[in-house]
Amino acid sequence: MNAPAPDRRAVLEARRVCRSFGPVEVLHEVDLALVAGEVHALIGENGAGKSTLMKILSGYLEPTRGELLLDGKPVSFSSSAEAEDAGIVLIHQEFNLAEQLTVEENIFLGRETRRGVFLDRKAMKAEAARLLAELETRVGPDARVSGISVSDKQMVEIAKALSRNARVLVMDEPTAVLTNREAAVLFRQIERLKAKGTAILYTSHKLDEVARIADRITVFRDGTRVAHAPAGEMDEDRMAQAMVGRELSNLFPQKAPPATGEPVLSVKGFSVGSVVADASFELRRGEILGFAGLVGAGRTELMEGLIGIRESRGTVEVAGRAVSIRSVRDARRAGIAYLTEDRKGRGLLTAKGMRENLTLLALDRFARLAIDTRAEEEALTRAIEEFDVRAPTRQVRVGNLSGGNQQKLLLAKTMLAEPDIVIIDEPTRGIDIGTKQQIYGFIHRLAASGRSVIVVSSEMAEIIGLSHRVVVMRAGRVAGVLEGGDINEDTIVRHAMGLEGREAA
Amino acid sequence: MTTDTARTPARAGLRIDFHVWGPVVALLALIALGAWLNPNFLSYGNVTNVLARSAFIGIIAVGMTFVITSGGLDLSVGSMAAFIAGVMILVMNALAPSMGVGWGVILVGMVVALAVGLAAGLVNGLLVTQARIEAFIVTLGTMGIFRSLITWLADGGTLSLGSAVREVYRPVYYSGLFGIAWPIVVFAAVVVLGEIVMRKTPFGRHCAAIGSNEQVARYSAVNVERVRLATYVLLGVLVGIATIMYVPRLGSASSSTGVLWELEAIAAVIIGGTVLKGGFGRVWGTAVGVLILSLIGNILNLADLVSPYLNGAIQGVIIILAVVLQRQKKAER
Numbered sequence: 049m050n051a052p053a054p055d056r057r058a059v060l061e062a063r064r065v066c067r068s069f070g071p072v073e074v075l076h077e078v079d080l081a082l083v084a085g086e087v088h089a090l091i092g093e094n095g096a097g098k099s100t101l102m103k104i105l106s107g108y109l110e111p112t113r114g115e116l117l118l119d120g121k122p123v124s125f126s127s128s129a130e131a132e133d134a135g136i137v138l139i140h141q142e143f144n145l146a147e148q149l150t151v152e153e154n155i156f157l158g159r160e161t162r163r164g165v166f167l168d169r170k171a172m173k174a175e176a177a178r179l180l181a182e183l184e185t186r187v188g189p190d191a192r193v194s195g196i197s198v199s200d201k202q203m204v205e206i207a208k209a210l211s212r213n214a215r216v217l218v219m220d221e222p223t224a225v226l227t228n229r230e231a232a233v234l235f236r237q238i239e240r241l242k243a244k245g246t247a248i249l250y251t252s253h254k255l256d257e258v259a260r261i262a263d264r265i266t267v268f269r270d271g272t273r274v275a276h277a278p279a280g281e282m283d284e285d286r287m288a289q290a291m292v293g294r295e296l297s298n299l300f301p302q303k304a305p306p307a308t309g310e311p312v313l314s315v316k317g318f319s320v321g322s323v324v325a326d327a328s329f330e331l332r333r334g335e336i337l338g339f340a341g342l343v344g345a346g347r348t349e350l351m352e353g354l355i356g357i358r359e360s361r362g363t364v365e366v367a368g369r370a371v372s373i374r375s376v377r378d379a380r381r382a383g384i385a386y387l388t389e390d391r392k393g394r395g396l397l398t399a400k401g402m403r404e405n406l407t408l409l410a411l412d413r414f415a416r417l418a419i420d421t422r423a424e425e426e427a428l429t430r431a432i433e434e435f436d437v438r439a440p441t442r443q444v445r446v447g448n449l450s451g452g453n454q455q456k457l458l459l460a461k462t463m464l465a466e467p468d469i470v471i472i473d474e475p476t477r478g479i480d481i482g483t484k485q486q487i488y489g490f491i492h493r494l495a496a497s498g499r500s501v502i503v504v505s506s507e508m509a510e511i512i513g514l515s516h517r518v519v520v521m522r523a524g525r526v527a528g529v530l531e532g533g534d535i536n537e538d539t540i541v542r543h544a545m546g547l548e549g550r551e552a553a
Numbered sequence: 554m555t556t557d558t559a560r561t562p563a564r565a566g567l568r569i570d571f572h573v574w575g576p577v578v579a580l581l582a583l584i585a586l587g588a589w590l591n592p593n594f595l596s597y598g599n600v601t602n603v604l605a606r607s608a609f610i611g612i613i614a615v616g617m618t619f620v621i622t623s624g625g626l627d628l629s630v631g632s633m634a635a636f637i638a639g640v641m642i643l644v645m646n647a648l649a650p651s652m653g654v655g656w657g658v659i660l661v662g663m664v665v666a667l668a669v670g671l672a673a674g675l676v677n678g679l680l681v682t683q684a685r686i687e688a689f690i691v692t693l694g695t696m697g698i699f700r701s702l703i704t705w706l707a708d709g710g711t712l713s714l715g716s717a718v719r720e721v722y723r724p725v726y727y728s729g730l731f732g733i734a735w736p737i738v739v740f741a742a743v744v745v746l747g748e749i750v751m752r753k754t755p756f757g758r759h760c761a762a763i764g765s766n767e768q769v770a771r772y773s774a775v776n777v778e779r780v781r782l783a784t785y786v787l788l789g790v791l792v793g794i795a796t797i798m799y800v801p802r803l804g805s806a807s808s809s810t811g812v813l814w815e816l817e818a819i820a821a822v823i824i825g826g827t828v829l830k831g832g833f834g835r836v837w838g839t840a841v842g843v844l845i846l847s848l849i850g851n852i853l854n855l856a857d858l859v860s861p862y863l864n865g866a867i868q869g870v871i872i873i874l875a876v877v878l879q880r881q882k883k884a885e886r
Binding site for chain 1: 749753754755758759761762765766768769770771772773774775776832833
């Protein structure tokens, strides 16, 4: 730890590591070596296997096959605590801090210094102050975590890691929650840690950042390592190139000719909180409009603003008439329906049956004063047929359905409201390939029948395979609208990463 | 797992039966026990007495079922009943000289009771939905406020309804329809209506949806704030109705009126099978829960098996048992 000159030998190394979840292998024989005093950047699209590898390295998951070497000797961690004891600490993207405790209490949580039966607060406070001073933060050991800034929380996490004598620090998108200035502070700390001989694994979607701080870069795609090189040999364009470029199968129905119909939804100068700024786009009749972008680019927030779940400013016109949408009820009245990406948290009542779930959004269609249960049952029969919902019984609790069947039920629920405009957020997240194909077919038929569909997706293949046009968002703004031949991974990624000129009008 | 239980209807039937009918079985067992211990237990007088006394808590508990089903709680109902009773008595006493003693004054009193109940429910509901303060805190606060207001109105003593008015009002508690006391008739009507509203209307469905997962309800175009507010207003109005039935019984209100009613109402709701953290509610279960609680007290009074002073202890055991049974059912699914 004190060796000022970086030791060239790997501190922690993964060799031919595989990991499966059930029958699906998500990581295929990957290698990765972390060297003391080096920042190793791991990049790749969502679902490329970065998180899985990070969790394996830090003891949260065990590899299905392959081995981990610590200082050249094989090790296996059965828990993150064991990995921490070996000096390997993962800093989660969403922090693992107890908000109501102080900074000092958090740093020593679970490994408090004692004197007899009592806590040795003095010693802990002194040590916490020393660590924080080392990190050049102004936050004191007595500050309550709930009251400090996000970047300071990050520093507390790092201090916590240091207090555990971390030799290997695994950072999962540390700058996703930081402003540029805060990120700059973080980079300075990373330099200091490097100089002290800490090995750092760093993931980020921001390629400029990677180019700036990484010494070595590894690129994952679909669970395999597709590239690794010293940072000097890889510029941002090459990184992006390595990340994309997978073949599209015939998962997708033949694209219908682009819709030339009149615009049914036109959004101008639309802002949502501080997340989405000045977004404008148009949706035409019979069109499938894809929304691409990195996680956190503001796509979901934009859609939730449109349906009145979040507060928004800007003009929205539906079929040429200006509308003001302040709640999901307003959205429904305007003929807009939204399928959330969070099926279990926001889409379905997992403790209830299929019938109650199916009719919840459009309950007014089944009730004047009293609910017509028979009509509900008939609707359920039709929905099961039309959307091919496969349930063990009609009375099954929705939480016990598979993800694919939940998604189909959610689709059925949304369509019962008879919307003209359907916004589908992550239509196939966590769904097997067969059901995916069914859902793609459904989206396709929906557009063909004259309705208009917005598909928000982090799966590039999905965006490309389905959309007539693609809106790419970056950092809360519309970075470009792509049509025809421009709809390819390379162009989309370049827009999403901010490598393409300035904003396309 | 679910597939298996569904394919063997006998087993599934048995299991559901136990859960659904558990409170009913307990109630029948209590009735049998009471009849066996004391032949007077099933007499007209005793049955009327038990039912009429449980009507106050029962009417309130029906409203409480809606509040709890939608994920809320109201601790203020006991104090609220005392406050409403006090205001009602003051108004009737003040109007009696000018309006004359008769049903006119009493009708005005009833309207006042309903209006004050509605207003009190509105206050609770607005604080929960608009000021976004936790229901527990809001109603803990208003519980203290209402209790203190009735003490202040009564100047630390008792507010009594003028004896002339009381004489006219008396039959509302003591007389009835075809030999069934009015409180029982009203309680029964409230239960039946409540059950229909809970089961058959969008409002009931929305209550369960909000209690089950507020986010899902919001994303499903449910007006979460308005439904929540409505549950507290409904409960307030029902507290008003309960008070209307209660005042003619004793003809007075004091700082000790309605003490612990909130806990009895909540206990009845839970015993009846409604889930405390919301998402599922059963009005008829609540009615059964109310009867179970009051029968325990009645049986202890009639039989000298156990000291009546242990009433609270036995009720406590029943409440805890009911929740344990609920949890087991959940684990099995």
